[in-house]
Amino acid sequence: MATKLVKGNTAVVIGALYAGSDCFFGYPITPASEVLHEASRYYPQMGRQFVQAESEEASINMCYGAASAGHRVFTASSGPGISLMQEGISYLAGAELPTVIVDIMRAGPGLGNIGPEQSDYNQVVKGGGHGNYKCIVLAPNCVQEMCDMTMLGFELAEKWRTPAYVLADGVLGQMIEPFTFPEKAVTPKGDNSWAVCGTAETRKNLISSIFLDFTQLEEFNTRLQDKYARIEAEEARCEEQQTEDADIILVAYGISSRIAKTAMDVARKTGLKVGLFRPKTLFPFPKAALQRLASKPVTFVSVEMSNGQLLDDIRLAISCQRPVELVNRLGGNLITLDQVMDKINHIAGK
Amino acid sequence: MSEKVICTKGIYPEFPRKGPSAAPAATHYCPGCGHGVLHKLIGEALADLGLQDQTVMISPVGCAVFAYYYFDAGNIQVAHGRAPAVATGVSRATDKVVIAYQGDGDLASIGLNETLQAANRGEKIAVFFVNNTVYGMTGGQMAPTTLIGEKTITCLNGRDPLTQGYPLHMCELINSLKAPVYVERVAVSDAKNIRNARRAVRKALEIQRDGKGYTFVEVLSPCPTNLGTTSVKNNDFINNEMAKEFPIQNFRDNSATAEHVVRSTSDFSKEKLDAMFELADIPAAIAHNTANFEEAQVKIAGFGGQGVLSLGIMLTQAAQAADMKVSWYPSYGPEQRGGTSNCSVIVSAKPIGSPVVYHPDLLVAMNRPSLERFKNDVKPGGTIMYDANMGDVELPVGVKGVAVPAQALAEEAGSDKAANTIMFGVMLELGITQLPEAAFARALEANFAKKPKLIPLNLAILEFARQWVRKNVK
Numbered sequence: 001m002a003t004k005l006v007k008g009n010t011a012v013v014i015g016a017l018y019a020g021s022d023c024f025f026g027y028p029i030t031p032a033s034e035v036l037h038e039a040s041r042y043y044p045q046m047g048r049q050f051v052q053a054e055s056e057e058a059s060i061n062m063c064y065g066a067a068s069a070g071h072r073v074f075t076a077s078s079g080p081g082i083s084l085m086q087e088g089i090s091y092l093a094g095a096e097l098p099t100v101i102v103d104i105m106r107a108g109p110g111l112g113n114i115g116p117e118q119s120d121y122n123q124v125v126k127g128g129g130h131g132n133y134k135c136i137v138l139a140p141n142c143v144q145e146m147c148d149m150t151m152l153g154f155e156l157a158e159k160w161r162t163p164a165y166v167l168a169d170g171v172l173g174q175m176i177e178p179f180t181f182p183e184k185a186v187t188p189k190g191d192n193s194w195a196v197c198g199t200a201e202t203r204k205n206l207i208s209s210i211f212l213d214f215t216q217l218e219e220f221n222t223r224l225q226d227k228y229a230r231i232e233a234e235e236a237r238c239e240e241q242q243t244e245d246a247d248i249i250l251v252a253y254g255i256s257s258r259i260a261k262t263a264m265d266v267a268r269k270t271g272l273k274v275g276l277f278r279p280k281t282l283f284p285f286p287k288a289a290l291q292r293l294a295s296k297p298v299t300f301v302s303v304e305m306s307n308g309q310l311l312d313d314i315r316l317a318i319s320c321q322r323p324v325e326l327v328n329r330l331g332g333n334l335i336t337l338d339q340v341m342d343k344i345n346h347i348a349g350k
Numbered sequence: 351m352s353e354k355v356i357c358t359k360g361i362y363p364e365f366p367r368k369g370p371s372a373a374p375a376a377t378h379y380c381p382g383c384g385h386g387v388l389h390k391l392i393g394e395a396l397a398d399l400g401l402q403d404q405t406v407m408i409s410p411v412g413c414a415v416f417a418y419y420y421f422d423a424g425n426i427q428v429a430h431g432r433a434p435a436v437a438t439g440v441s442r443a444t445d446k447v448v449i450a451y452q453g454d455g456d457l458a459s460i461g462l463n464e465t466l467q468a469a470n471r472g473e474k475i476a477v478f479f480v481n482n483t484v485y486g487m488t489g490g491q492m493a494p495t496t497l498i499g500e501k502t503i504t505c506l507n508g509r510d511p512l513t514q515g516y517p518l519h520m521c522e523l524i525n526s527l528k529a530p531v532y533v534e535r536v537a538v539s540d541a542k543n544i545r546n547a548r549r550a551v552r553k554a555l556e557i558q559r560d561g562k563g564y565t566f567v568e569v570l571s572p573c574p575t576n577l578g579t580t581s582v583k584n585n586d587f588i589n590n591e592m593a594k595e596f597p598i599q600n601f602r603d604n605s606a607t608a609e610h611v612v613r614s615t616s617d618f619s620k621e622k623l624d625a626m627f628e629l630a631d632i633p634a635a636i637a638h639n640t641a642n643f644e645e646a647q648v649k650i651a652g653f654g655g656q657g658v659l660s661l662g663i664m665l666t667q668a669a670q671a672a673d674m675k676v677s678w679y680p681s682y683g684p685e686q687r688g689g690t691s692n693c694s695v696i697v698s699a700k701p702i703g704s705p706v707v708y709h710p711d712l713l714v715a716m717n718r719p720s721l722e723r724f725k726n727d728v729k730p731g732g733t734i735m736y737d738a739n740m741g742d743v744e745l746p747v748g749v750k751g752v753a754v755p756a757q758a759l760a761e762e763a764g765s766d767k768a769a770n771t772i773m774f775g776v777m778l779e780l781g782i783t784q785l786p787e788a789a790f791a792r793a794l795e796a797n798f799a800k801k802p803k804l805i806p807l808n809l810a811i812l813e814f815a816r817q818w819v820r821k822n823v824k
């Protein structure tokens with residue numbers, strides 16, 4: 001086991017390299033730029049392809065090209081860049097192309113600032129571009145998971161032939177923690193049965209999202225929804241801590257889940273039965289696990305750096321069976337421990 | 351649109367992708383349209399040059415959106431204007447022959463940036479650009495290439511340069527760049543021009559076959575449907591009016607001297623990756639007793655250039671050397687540009703929650719603004735280390751203050767850049783972080799691994815700081 005100190009954004013690139021990604025295309029934006037920097041340093045050393053694109057529209061379309069040829073490709077950006085990529089991501093979903101997109105969220109709307117926020121939730125988790133599609137969304141909460149989930153992202157994107165996001169924030173991108181390097185390196189096999197690689201065996205293939213016939217497009221859309229339903233059934237991931245006897249369950253992903261975890265520990269010391277539910281996948285949202293928790297008379301608290309975007313999904317998952325409270329900060333501010341404790345104490349009637 | 355048969359070499363004999371059709375070998379293009387002619391020329395060249403098994407054809411958005419119905423090669427359909435970016439991705443990934451086929455709205459308007467940037471990078475792609483002076487697919491709106499005075503549905507009185515600007519000359523623009531290998535404008539308006547176009551298409555594809563770089567062929571092309579004219583009159587319009595604005599000529603041919611551009615091949619081996627990340631000689635962790643370890647939350651702040659972030663990194667390295675849980679989180683971006691920066695370090699025996707320190711056990715303030723900003727956040731019973739050169743300071747009650755002449759001591763110890771190493775030594779000697787001595791030395795070795803000459807100096811400075819503490823701090 002090789003352990004080193006590594007920055008979150010660097011861990012993403014390490015994960016991609018060990019996952020056998022051979023193409024990176026990206027455009028600078030704080031707080032995601034180190035992904036671009038590290039890719040520019042390491043991809044060429046491994047003989048792999050790196051291009052600093054002219055825009056995020058170009059990056060995502062370069063990804064579309066490399067993915068069409070069956071290569072493991074990825075890009076990284078932050079809010080404004082992810083917004084620009086949405087057209088391309090819709091095309092990726094429509095053409096069923098695997099690509100990994102890393103979003104190191106910053107505060108918006110507009111230019112906002114470069115502080116951490118989780119306000120890309122809706123544009124990332126709900127589709128974001130035009131059409132009836134969704135992307136797989138993985139939500140790491142430490143430097144180790146920045147790598148591990150990037151690797152998983154490549155696997156799932158390929159398995160389901162759909163774009164996969166790693167959704168993190170400025171804190172996770174910028175922080176350094178001890179990190180254990182992957183145990184194995186993947187040599188991608190490349191499924192050429194559908195790809196267009198400029199070879200004899202793929203000459204017959206076509207990558208496209210066009211269905212002129214309304215019925216055919218409806219059928220395709222239905223097939224996509226079936227695929228998403230299977231992804232929901234098979235790929236939902238979450239972590240639960242002390243939820244069994246909990247009266248109050250904090251729900252949080254990414255960096256907010258670590259603040260929530262500290263709050264849970266502090267609250268438990270004062271005798272309050274507080275648990276933590278952390279979705280590790282945001283699409284698929286771990287609905288079944290949350291529904292199970294909602295069968296008891298608990299109060300949920302969404303701890304998020306956005307305006308209730310996560311809270312909406314909690315309510316949907318449990319069909320509004322239980323109260324869901326909100327603790328949030330916006331604008332680049334992190335949620336503080338005191339804030340979460342106040343909410344917990346308020347609910348507990350203290 | 352009515353249909354016309356173009357069945358030829360390099361083109362499928364029938365077009366099932368079109369869907370069920372009474373005329374399975376007829377295209378979707380209007381009679382007299384230039385797209386069909388250009389398809390034929392490209393298809394023929396691909397077949398004659400034996401390139402179909404190594405070619406990826408990219409269909410744009412525009413009337414040629416269905417180019418994939420026809421070309422007997424690998425096909426990719428892409429978003430409006432993005433063909434050069436997609437082509438870049440395909441080319442970099444595969445190093446095969448890649449063709450971007452685009453109209454004037456697609457290439458010169460919505461996709462102008464991608465067009466110029468791919469050309470400027472000298473991507474190994476062949477761009478075929480159909481200039482018919484209008485947006486064909488969407489009903490004949492004005493294009494960047496519409497001639498002055500030419501009437502379209504969005505310039506009913508003719509293009510007026512005062513409000514709509516002038517025709518954009520793509521060959522000329524591309525020719526202003528250094529990287530392109532081949533730039534030529536041709537037309538498909540009569541037999542002689544078509545023969546010339548055939549030669550240019552072949553040339554471009556030969557350059558791709560030989561992997562020499564970027565080629566751009568603009569094709570003046572009829573769109574009788576949207577020009578509201580006949581095929582014959584449209585061809586006259588090309589020869590007499592378009593060709594005046596857009597001269598038919600070769601702009602550049604560097605194919606004789608251009609060399610094959612070699613792309614690297616990917617190495618996926620774990621050995622190479624592990625070597626690149628220098629995983630071979632990671633020293634074993636330093637054992638120490640963590641039974642009573644209390645989580646230590648540290649904030650370090652000062653001017654950029656005072657080694658604030660790297661002092662935080664050194665502490666993080668020391669913690670990691672001692673196999674502790676640790677996190678480092680910097681202030682990032684413009685805040686740094688303002689001159690001050692800070693970082694949070696948390697050292698713990700248990701998994702760390704939020705990596706941001708709001709109430710530090712230890713504040714290291716390298717300058718007065720940082721001291722003033724954070725001193726009231728320090729936990730009761732906590733410590734503030736600050737540079738003694740600030741002079742008199744007021745500290746909150748219940749907090750221990752240690753004035754360290756860090757800058758002066760560093761200079762005395764032989765380096766004016768090592769005030770942070772002095773602070774590091776003071777931290778060690780005061781025992782605030784509860785980390786073993788060996789971990790601090792290890793941290794310095796790791797921190798200066800790229801400049802090994804500085805290691806002995808900094809180890810000496812560390813020791814110097816510790817002696818200063820023993821003599822001066824009770």
Ligand SMILES: Cc1ncc(C[n+]2csc(CCOP(=O)(O)OP(=O)(O)O)c2C)c(N)n1
Binds near residue numbers: 413414485486488
């Ligand atoms: C983002 C986006 N905007 C607009 C359109 C609508 N659209 C389809 S084709 C086209 C014009 C294409 O014209 P041109 O590139 O000149 O090709 P031609 O049809 O003349 O061959 C437009 C604007 C689209 N598909 N996507």
Ligand code: SF4
Binds near residue numbers: 351576
């Ligand atoms: S509208 Fe114009 S460009 Fe489009 S197919 Fe018809 S003639 Fe060709």
